[in-house]
Amino acid sequence: MNSCSKDDSRPWNAVNSETLVAQSNFDWNTTKTYQLTLSGSLSHIVKITSAKGIVFQKVFLSAGTQCLTNITLPSYEKSVHLVYNNKDIEIALSGSELTYSF
C-alpha cells in the first residue's frame, strides 16, 4: 500500500520505529484518569476545571453524601480546580485518587 509503505530515509531522528522501545505498561494515551471522592454539607454542582477555567466534568454533590467519580484529564495537567458553591479550590494531581471535603 502506498500510504503505508516503509520510508527508510529518515535522517532527522536517531530513533525510529524499529529501534524505539516502550515499556510494556506504558499508557500511550495522552490522558490520565483519576478517581475523585467529594463530600460537602450543601447540595451543589461541583465543577472540575483547569486553571484556565475549562470545565472537565460536573458532578452533583448531594448534601451530606459522598460523591465518587472518575475524571479523565490531559496527562500534562498538574492540578485541577474544584468549583463549588462559589468556592474555588485547587488540588494537586498526585496519585490516582483524589479526595476533598467541602
Next chain:
Amino acid sequence: MKKFYNSYRISLIVTILFFCSFSSLADINYSEFENSRLPEYLLNSFANQNSGLLVQANPPVAVPSSGTYTGTQLVTLTTSSTGASIRYTTDDTDPSTTLGTLYSGPVSISSNTVLKSIAYGTGFTDSPVVSAIYIINCETPVLSPASGTYPTGQHVTMSTATAGATLYYTTDGTQPTSASTPYSSRITLNSNTTLRVVAIKNGMGDSQITTENYTILSIVETPAFTPPAGNYNAVQNVTIVSATLDATIYYTIDGTTPNSNSLKYTGPVNVATNLTVKAVAMKNGMLNSTISTATYTIQILKTSNPVFTPAPGNFTTPQSITISNATPGSTIKYTTDGTTPSQTNGIIYTIPVSIIASANFKAIAFNQGYTDSDVVSAEYKITLGDADSDGDRVSDNEDEFPIDPLRASNNLFPADGFGSLAFEDNWPSKADYDMNDMVIDYQFNQITNAKNEVVEIKARVVLRANGTNQRNGFGIEFPVSPSQVNSCEIKKTDGTPVSLGSSITLSSNGLESSNNPKAIVILFDDGYKLFPQNTPESLINTSPDIAWSKPDTLYMTITFALPVSMDVFAKNRFYNPFIFNTKLRSKEIHLPDFAPTSLADITLFNTGDDKSDPSIGKYYKTANNLPWAINIYEEYNYPVEKTSIMDAFLHFATWAQSNGTLYPDWYKIKDGYIKPNAVYIHP
C-alpha cells in the same frame, strides 16, 4: 312553294295566274308559306280585288313569342290582315269568332299560359288558331341582408316579387326544392352559413336559385379579472382570463384603451398601488372582445409587529418565550445571534422558545401582500437563582437543563474542542508509521442527571485525514450492553443519516448487530463517503501537494433505556474506538491494549509485526510495544505523508521512552517540538 313565292313575287300577272289556279283561299295550304302566313303583298292584292273573293286572315302574331320568362309578360297580338280582329283564350280552349276575348290591348301573362288566338274579319276567312306557350318563372328570391361578413349573428329575411310563391331554402349548400324548408319568417344565422333559396308556385316555373354566403364573426369572450375590481388592503396579483380558448390578452394600466400594441398578459399583474387595468382579448378569425376595466384601490397594510411574551426584562428562572402578532397568517422569523431577521434570515417561529440563559431576540413578521413589520428586539437577562424549575434538586443557576428533570449537566471530552485518534491501517504490518492513515477528531458529551448518571452520549466526529488508498470504516465500542441502548443515530451535517454498506447490519436501536456483549456503534463504513465527490480517492489531507478537502461532520446521539452509572465509563472517556477495513469488517485496529470486538478476526494477532497477547491484556502492539493507534487529547496535527511520527514530532520517542514522564505534551505545535514541514497543517 317558297320557290314559287320567291320567283313570282315580282310579277302581278303571275300572281293572278296563281290565284286563278285556286277556287278559294281556303284551298291554300298555308303551311307552305313562311310563318304560315300569306305574304303581305298577296293579301293586299286580294283585299284590293273585288269583294267577291274571300281570303283567309293571317293568324295573330304574339310578341313576345312563346318562351320562358320571369315575371309578368304583356303579350301583344297582331295580324297583318288589315281590318281583321283577334280573339284569344288563356284557358287552353280554342278561340273563334265568338269565343275568347276580343283582343284590345296587350294581354298580361303572369303564370304559365297557353295563349291561343285567332284572326277573323269581314272579307276574311278565319285564320287558323295559333298558340303561344309562356312559361313564367317565379321572381328570383331576394335575401336581406345579402352575402357578406358580419360581426354578429344576422336575421335574414327572404322575399320574392311573385305573389303567392313559397320560398324554400337550404343552409347546407344543397339545392333547394319543394322538399326543403319552407320560409315563413326571418331566420337567424349565428355562424357561417350558405343560404340557397328558390321560389315555387303552382302554375309557374321555379325561380332561379338565390345563393348567399354569410360569414359570421364570433366575438372573443370579455376578459375577467381576479380578484375583481375593488378596495384592497394588500398588494394584489391580478389574473386576467378570457373564456375563449387561446385568446391573447392585452392590457394597459395607464387608463388608455388596450390594443395589440399594449402589454401582453403573461402572468398575474402586480397591483401595489391604485390602478385601473383595462384589458382586451383577441384571437385570429374572431372579433376582439369588448374591453373590460377594473379599478383597484390599494391601501397596503403593514404586518403588525411581533410581540414577545413575557415582555423582555430580567428573570431568575428559565423562560419560555412566545412570539406572536396580530396579523392573521403572518410568518415570524427571529434571531438570537445579533443578526437582523428578514424574510430570508432567521428561524421561523413555530413553538415557544425556551431559554435558560440571557438572550437577545430580534423578530420580524411578514405576510403575503403586506409590508413587513418592524424588527422588534427583546432582551432577556436571565440570572438563574436558587429555584429548581424542573424539580431535579439541581438549582436553576447550576442546572444546564433547568427545565428538563432528566438532565442536569453536559460533560465534554475533551473539555475544550476536539481530540484526535490517529491510526496506521496496515496492521498487522507496521509500515511507515506516519500515523495519518486515518485521523479522526472527536468530542464526546456525556449528559448526566442529578444522580450523576449518564442519560445520553453525544459526539461530534470528523474524519480529518484519510492518508491511505484503503477503504476504512470507524466504530466505537461502548462499555454497556446493547440492550441498555434505547437508540443510536448518526447524522451528517445536513441532518441526513449516514448510509452504510452491506457489510454492516444494524439492529433496531441503531447499533451494529452482533453477538458482541458491548454496544458497537458504526459511525461510517467508508471514510471516502465523508468527503466531497470530487476528492481524490487516496491520501486525502495528508500531502501538502494535494488540495485540502473539507470533510463532513458526523453527529452521534445515544440514548439509554435507563440512566447508566458514570462508573461504567470510568476507565476512559473515549471508550473503545477502532477502524476496520471496509471490505473486511473483521479486520479491526484498536488503540493499544484495547480488546477487539467479537467481530474481529483475532487469528491476525501475532502475525506480521503484531505481538498481541490477549492473555495479559496486550493488544495491537509490536514487540517493542509500539501501537497502531494513538489518542491525543487535543486536535492532532499529524505528520505529512510518509513521515514517521517520531520524525515529525521531536519528543514523541522521548515521551514513549520515558514512560510518559517527559514531554506529555509532545503533540503540541510549538517551537522545538516539530520538524519543519514534517507536520501537516491545514492550509
